[in-house]
Amino acid sequence: MSPEEKDQKIESLEQEIQVLRQKIAELERRLGLDSQTSSKPPSSDGLKKSDKNRTKSLREKGKRPSGGQFGHVGQTLEQVLKPDNIIEHPAPCSCLSCGCDISQIEAKKIIKRQVFDIPTPRIIITEHQVGVKECPGCKAQIQGSFPEWVKAPVQYGARIKAVATYLNHQHFIPEDRLSEVLLDLFGCRMTPGTIANTSKTLAQIIEPVVIKIASEVKAAPVKHLDETGLRIGGKTNWLHVVSTQTETWYRVAAKRKDIEA
Numbered sequence: 001m002s003p004e005e006k007d008q009k010i011e012s013l014e015q016e017i018q019v020l021r022q023k024i025a026e027l028e029r030r031l032g033l034d035s036q037t038s039s040k041p042p043s044s045d046g047l048k049k050s051d052k053n054r055t056k057s058l059r060e061k062g063k064r065p066s067g068g069q070f071g072h073v074g075q076t077l078e079q080v081l082k083p084d085n086i087i088e089h090p091a092p093c094s095c096l097s098c099g100c101d102i103s104q105i106e107a108k109k110i111i112k113r114q115v116f117d118i119p120t121p122r123i124i125i126t127e128h129q130v131g132v133k134e135c136p137g138c139k140a141q142i143q144g145s146f147p148e149w150v151k152a153p154v155q156y157g158a159r160i161k162a163v164a165t166y167l168n169h170q171h172f173i174p175e176d177r178l179s180e181v182l183l184d185l186f187g188c189r190m191t192p193g194t195i196a197n198t199s200k201t202l203a204q205i206i207e208p209v210v211i212k213i214a215s216e217v218k219a220a221p222v223k224h225l226d227e228t229g230l231r232i233g234g235k236t237n238w239l240h241v242v243s244t245q246t247e248t249w250y251r252v253a254a255k256r257k258d259i260e261a
Helices: 003-031 158-169 175-186 192-219
Strands: 132-134 141-143 224-232 235-243 248-253
Touching: 158 175, 158 192, 175 192, 192 235, 192 248
Parallel strands: none
Antiparallel strands: 132 141, 224 235, 235 248
16 A cells, blocks of 8 residues: 555545544533433433432521421321220230239239221111001091101112212312222222213202302403313313402303303
C-alpha cells in the first residue's frame, strides 16, 4: 500500500470514528431520558425509579415535628365501659410455679382487652302472621292486618334495600357487582333488576326533596355549574350539576347545554 493510499485510509477511518462517536453520544442521551425529561410515558421508566422522580415534601425541616400536631383530636380506639359481650378466661386451677391448688382463690384483679368487630353478616327472616276467625253468628271471616309495608308473601326488608341503594349510588358499585357483594356478605340473592327497581322506588320517595333543592340552587345568586358526559343505554348523555355552599343538584339530560339555572 502506497503512502497516498495509507493517508486516504486513515482519513476515512477518522471520519467513520467521528460518525460513530456522534451515534454513541445520541444513544447515551436517549438512555438518560425518562418521563420527567422527555415526552416518554411514566410506564417507560421501568421498576427502578430515580430519586429525582420522587415526590418531595415542601415543608421546611424543623418547623413542626412529624406525626399528630398539638391540639389535634386523635382517633385512638378506646375501651368502652359496657361491652356488648363478655367472655371470661379463668386462670389455671393450680400454681404454675409450685403446683399449689388455687381453684377456690378469687382473682386479685381482672385484666381487660376489648375487640371491636361487626356482627356475623347474615339475613334475618321475620315472618308476619295474622289470625283468621269465623263469626259463629254470620259465618263472616275476620282477620288481623299486616303492617302497611308488608305487602307480599316474600319481600326484602328496608335495611337490606337501604344498604343496596347506598352502595349503588353513594359508592357507585354497578348492579351486577353489587348483586355479588350482597350474596358474598349476607347470602342474599338480590338480582340486579331488583336493585334497579329499588333505586326507582327511592327516586319516587325523594322526588319532593330533589325538586326543592333544584328550586333553591337555581334561585341562588352565586352558584357553580358544570357538566360531564356519560353513556346510558349506549348513547351519550350529560350529567349536569348545580351547586352552592350548602346544596348540590344533579340531573341527566340528552343535550349538553339543556339546562336552565
